Amino acid sequence: MQIDGFRGRLITAGHSEYDTARAVWNGAVDRHPRLIARCGDTADAAAAVRFAREHDLEIAVRGGGHNVAGTAVCDDGIVIDLSAMRGVSVDPAGRRARVQGGALWGDVDRATQAHGLATTGGIVSHTGVAGLTLGGGLGFLMRGHGLAVDNLLEAEVVTAEGGIVRASADEHPDLFWALRGGGGNFGVVTSFRFALHPVGPAVLAGPVFWAAEETTEVLRFYRDFAARAPDELGSVVRLGTVPPLPAVPEHLHGRPAVAVACCHSGTVEAGERAVRALRRFGRPLVDLLAPTPYAAFQGALDDTVRHGWHYHWKATDLAGLSDDAITVIAEHACAARSPRSYAAVFHLGGAVARVPRDATAYAGRDVAHHIVIDAAWLPEESGRVAAAETAWARRFLRALRPHAAGGVYVNFLDSDDGAGRVREAYGDGTYRRLAEVKAKYDPDNAFHHNKNIPPG
Ligand SMILES: Cc1cc2nc3c(=O)[nH]c(=O)nc-3n(C[C@H](O)[C@H](O)[C@H](O)COP(=O)(O)OP(=O)(O)OC[C@H]3O[C@@H](n4cnc5c(N)ncnc54)[C@H](O)[C@@H]3O)c2cc1C
Structure with a gap:
């Protein structure tokens, strides 16, 4: 097979690389494109799009291949694969x-x-x-x-x-x-x-872990701590078992826990001040906050979400961390069976909230916390464990519904989150404006293998 003007690599079912080239981060996604066009430059991507349009092929676009819904790969059509363009x-x-x-x-x-x-x-x-x-x-x-x-x-x-x-x-x-x-x-x-x-290179960063039994108290404390945090302090709460990372003492591996991971982008001294109250709260199992190279911290969680494991996600914006919402989170977070499953609560606000709502298509400017519930299991556990983990994530989301803010971060949507949830991610006004731009730039909806916004 040939594509006019394309100088990258074309991979089809007969090639030895085909199975690795069609695999994405979520190992549960198993699609068989007719053609993978691995682009070397922009001209390759343009040639691949023209070819796909001329031959009326389904198009998927692959960046990092990380999306849980697996939209970077399609059945039968062409994958415009940018994975060799990492400069x-x-x-x-x-x-x-x-x-x-x-x-x-x-x-x-x-x-x-x-x-x-x-x-x-x-x-x-x-x-x-x-x-x-x-x-x-x-x-x-x-x-x-x-x-x-x-x-x-x-x-x-x-x-x-x-x-x-x-x-x-x-x-x-x-x-x-x-x-x-x-x-x-x-x-x-x-x-x-x-x-x-x-930024950095050394920043004050790392997680503090507490036993899962203390989740309610930790989250109530965290709610006020986060609300008062300086803009330089980013934090994410992780609820699940302690991952078996080399930085974490071995005796804690696998223990149900709640962790608050922080990264302060200012000086280490300012970071120390910003996290002082957090690390003094209750009786932490372990406090790993320390001056750390920023790039190393950014990779610290990589092994907790490996390529090829199977995943199913559920997510929602939270109306706030009310006592009732915290009760639901504490009840469900550690009820997963797989030690790989967890939930993460992102703290927004600060500079995110200061950008006017209509300045960009990102719609969650006034939301302080997103939660993503990440069910994860091994490929060989695809029967009962998969069903149990998926059910856990869905149950958890259902229980959170009364505490949801009526929005969701589009990048956390999974394959079973349909058109209604995409609309929910944007709200009516932004969604309509997006549909108009879509009608101008892609009136035939050629790029629909994604969280689709049909032309309007
Ligand atoms: C372990 C993990 C951690 C995550 N952490 C965060 C986080 O901290 N913050 C956050 O915001 N999100 C996070 N996400 C969600 C993440 O934003 C999405 O999964 C995102 O889609 C990943 O981008 P990708 O390029 O790897 O996606 P891919 O799977 O390659 O692509 C997903 C979709 O994006 C579009 N796309 C990809 N590349 C291009 C391109 N070059 N041009 C046009 N369209 C393109 C296509 O529509 C494609 O279907 C995380 C996801 C995972 C799995």
């Missing part, structure tokens, strides 16, 4: 980075930290830059420096016609608005330009 170039004086569309956050952190700089990226370093950014982009730096989309200055986009355009505040501003939260609906982004900020 990052940094302009340290201008505090800017240009990042190719298949890069992972570990690539960005490594290149930018070489200059003592960073931008907001995800909390697991093997997550893709593209999918994460296009949905909004939460991370430890967001309260100080905004979401990933708030740092996005420009994107190079292959359109549904196979053309190449630049989207920024000055060029195609409607497209630029939609790309900052609207997901992969509007084109293939082959490069991003981000603003960078001085």
Whole structure:
């Protein structure tokens, strides 16, 4: 098979690489594309889009391949695979980075930290830059420096016609608005330009763990601690068993626990002050907060969410951490059977909340906490364990419904979250505006293998 003007690698069912090339992070996703077009540059991506359109092929676009719903790969059609496009170039004086569309956050952190700089990226370093950014982009730096989309200055986009355009505040501003939260609906982004900020290299970061029996007290304390935290302090609560990481004492591995992981992006001294009350609260099982290289901290959770395990996620924005919501969280969080399952509560606010709601397509500006319930099990456990874990996540979400804020972060939606939940992620006004931009840039809905916003 050949594609005019394509100089990358074409992988079809007969190739030895086919099975690895079609695999994504969630091992439960098992799709068989007709063709994987592994692009070397933007011209390859444009040629692949034109080919797909001419041959009326289903299109999937792959950045880091991390999305739990597995939308980076499709059955029968073409995967426009950017996984070989991972370049990052940094302009340290201008505090800017240009990042190719298949890069992972570990690539960005490594290149930018070489200059003592960073931008907001995800909390697991093997997550893709593209999918994460296009949905909004939460991370430890967001309260100080905004979401990933708030740092996005420009994107190079292959359109549904196979053309190449630049989207920024000055060029195609409607497209630029939609790309900052609207997901992969509007084109293939082959490069991003981000603003960078001085961070580290050493930051005060790490988790503090308490026994699961103390979840209610810890979460009540955390609610007030987080509400008063300086913008430089990012934190995520993790509820589940203690992961068997080398940094954690072995006798705690596998023990049900609640952890608050923090990262302070200012000086280590300011970080020490900001976390003092947290580490003094109750009787922690272990306190791993310490001056740590930022890039190393960003990779610290990588082994707790391995490629190839099977996953099912449920998520919602929380109306707040009320006592009743905390009771539900404490009751369900450690009821999973698999030691790999957990729930995570992200704390937003700060710079995220200061961006006007209509400035970008990311819609959850006024939400202080997102929860994501991550059921995870081994591939060989795909029968009863899979069913039990999936049921746990669904039950947990149902119980949280009365405490939900009526929104959800689009990047946490799974394959069984349908059109209604995509609309919920944006709210009616933003959704309508996104549908209009979609009608302008992709009227045939060629890019629909995603959390789809049909043209309107
Ligand atoms: C372990 C784990 C941790 C996570 N942590 C965070 C976190 O801290 N913060 C956060 O915000 N999210 C987080 N997420 C969610 C994450 O944002 C999404 O999974 C996101 O889709 C991952 O991006 P990707 O490029 O790897 O996705 P992929 O699976 O490659 O793609 C997902 C979709 O994004 C679109 N897409 C991908 N690349 C492109 C491109 N170059 N151009 C156009 N469209 C594209 C396509 O529609 C595609 O279907 C996490 C996910 C996982 C699995």
